[in-house]
Amino acid sequence: MTEITETVRPFTAASYNQYLAEGKLMASRCTDCGTLHLPPRAICPKCHSENLEWTETSGVGKLAGFTVVSIAPTFMIEQGYGRGNPYVSGIVELEEGVKISARITGVDATKPQEIKVGTPLTVDFITVGEGEKAKTYLAFKAV
Amino acid sequence: MTNRPLPRGVAIVGAGMSKFGAFPDKNGRDLFVEAYKEMRRSVDKGIDPSAIESFYLGNFSSDLFEHQGHTAPLLADAVGLTPIPAARVENACASGATALRQGVMAIASGMVDVVLVGGAEKMTNLPTSDVTDTLATAADVPFEIAAGFTFPGFYAAIATAYMARYEMKPEHLMNVAIKNHDNGALNPNAQFGVSIQKWMEGRIASAITKGKPAPTWGDIWDFLHDDSANPMIAWPLRLFDCSPITDGAAALLLVAEERAKDFTDHPIHIIGSGQASDAALHDRAVLTSLSAAKLAASQAYEMAGVSANDIRIAEVHDCFTIAEVVASEDIGFFAPGEGFKAAEDGMTARTGAKPINTSGGLKAKGHPVGASGVAQVFEIWKQMRGEAGERQVPVDVPLAMTHNVGATGSSCVVHIYERRN
Numbered sequence: 001m002t003e004i005t006e007t008v009r010p011f012t013a014a015s016y017n018q019y020l021a022e023g024k025l026m027a028s029r030c031t032d033c034g035t036l037h038l039p040p041r042a043i044c045p046k047c048h049s050e051n052l053e054w055t056e057t058s059g060v061g062k063l064a065g066f067t068v069v070s071i072a073p074t075f076m077i078e079q080g081y082g083r084g085n086p087y088v089s090g091i092v093e094l095e096e097g098v099k100i101s102a103r104i105t106g107v108d109a110t111k112p113q114e115i116k117v118g119t120p121l122t123v124d125f126i127t128v129g130e131g132e133k134a135k136t137y138l139a140f141k142a143v
Numbered sequence: 144m145t146n147r148p149l150p151r152g153v154a155i156v157g158a159g160m161s162k163f164g165a166f167p168d169k170n171g172r173d174l175f176v177e178a179y180k181e182m183r184r185s186v187d188k189g190i191d192p193s194a195i196e197s198f199y200l201g202n203f204s205s206d207l208f209e210h211q212g213h214t215a216p217l218l219a220d221a222v223g224l225t226p227i228p229a230a231r232v233e234n235a236c237a238s239g240a241t242a243l244r245q246g247v248m249a250i251a252s253g254m255v256d257v258v259l260v261g262g263a264e265k266m267t268n269l270p271t272s273d274v275t276d277t278l279a280t281a282a283d284v285p286f287e288i289a290a291g292f293t294f295p296g297f298y299a300a301i302a303t304a305y306m307a308r309y310e311m312k313p314e315h316l317m318n319v320a321i322k323n324h325d326n327g328a329l330n331p332n333a334q335f336g337v338s339i340q341k342w343m344e345g346r347i348a349s350a351i352t353k354g355k356p357a358p359t360w361g362d363i364w365d366f367l368h369d370d371s372a373n374p375m376i377a378w379p380l381r382l383f384d385c386s387p388i389t390d391g392a393a394a395l396l397l398v399a400e401e402r403a404k405d406f407t408d409h410p411i412h413i414i415g416s417g418q419a420s421d422a423a424l425h426d427r428a429v430l431t432s433l434s435a436a437k438l439a440a441s442q443a444y445e446m447a448g449v450s451a452n453d454i455r456i457a458e459v460h461d462c463f464t465i466a467e468v469v470a471s472e473d474i475g476f477f478a479p480g481e482g483f484k485a486a487e488d489g490m491t492a493r494t495g496a497k498p499i500n501t502s503g504g505l506k507a508k509g510h511p512v513g514a515s516g517v518a519q520v521f522e523i524w525k526q527m528r529g530e531a532g533e534r535q536v537p538v539d540v541p542l543a544m545t546h547n548v549g550a551t552g553s554s555c556v557v558h559i560y561e562r563r564n
Binding site: 013016017038039045064065066067068069070071072073074076077081083086087089090091092098099100101102103112116117118137138 | 271272273275276279283285286287288289290291292293295296297299300301303304306307374375376377378379380422423424425426427430
């Protein structure tokens, strides 16, 4: 009987995206100095250690900065966004202290002056496309 | 980090730039040739091109903008300088100043005495959405762009963090745009050589000529608040908060300090150089200043042995209006949270206590990304030598600074310049 062993996924953008598709926001943690990295890193920038482990984040945070995008990049235009249908992107500070860029949902993109830095958020995932072409994007939803 | 003084002095003895704008019939090479010819004419005692020993070119993305790679030897050849070594330097929008720093280091090392530094970018071939996508490659694509960010979006996020921390409103940012367009109106090389007042009057006159109802803007503040005249790009940044898409080039001639008198009696000495790097915007402790800019500035000040109080004028990287506010604080002109007030009070105007972007800045002069860091030096050269014409500042300029940022501050290069006579 073949033994099934769990191998540690490499600390790459592909692994990060694979975890997102599984509904997990994963960070790396340095097992030598304990520093948490989001996005995940293969080398700890604080102590330069190469000893890391994956750790799931709390998914709880607050809005540190944001924008409502009217002039969108091509891949967002293809999803129906743009001048007539703006969307919110932001930088989210997790309760663990690390920050990450994400789409922001649960706020009114037509009233940007009412969106506040400091708004409490929880992790959310946006999946676009189906089957082989499905891609999951990180989002945070206003509580 | 070590910050040693230059082992050998470096001086600028010539500077030129092309006109900035949208030029359908010119490629990046053509624009660089124009800048190079202007540079040659600017050398007071003349330059024998065979004296030039090395060439560094700042260029962000000729590959995607023009479908042309391997740009440096091509441009060297276009101005007749092959077979000297030529290398392209890429640091997004800080490519130009990074190329300048390579030139400074090449001369300071003693390997060469005479260096050509250039910057060139041809951006207007592509539709706006493709330009947006090309500029986005300067960000951390899998983590930042996947969140839907654009470059205006990043700086908008910096603006919202700044507004939440300090008392700034989006209206305060308009002061930067108004001031830089006022300066650009006095710059014959600027893409937008027109003040916002004249721009508005032009729009009204155009409507009347076409028999349409004349817009009812009472003043430029009405105009800037009008969603049709000044549309939102990425809240809170509107069109007039953003630098334009531009074609342009610039060129500098650097020489070893002891050779400067062979070329001019009025060289501009580079006495401080600093450069730093940083992680993506979300991976930083604070969003309201750029730590790479603060570090690059402190390195340059230390090397030059001067402080922010000594610097008379600065050309800073105003890719967006909020970027100028943050830059004015990062280089130490104003305390954190005071930059937007300084702009409102006219401190950074051409006639103010701390003039910033007398050229019109990236905002009005235009922002051909790889050329911008070199074109900033062209303005400093003109102002320090008293050759800036209508936009000459009313005070003597013995010390000046340039501040050139890549992306959201993942790279920053600062230089300090001195005129000694």
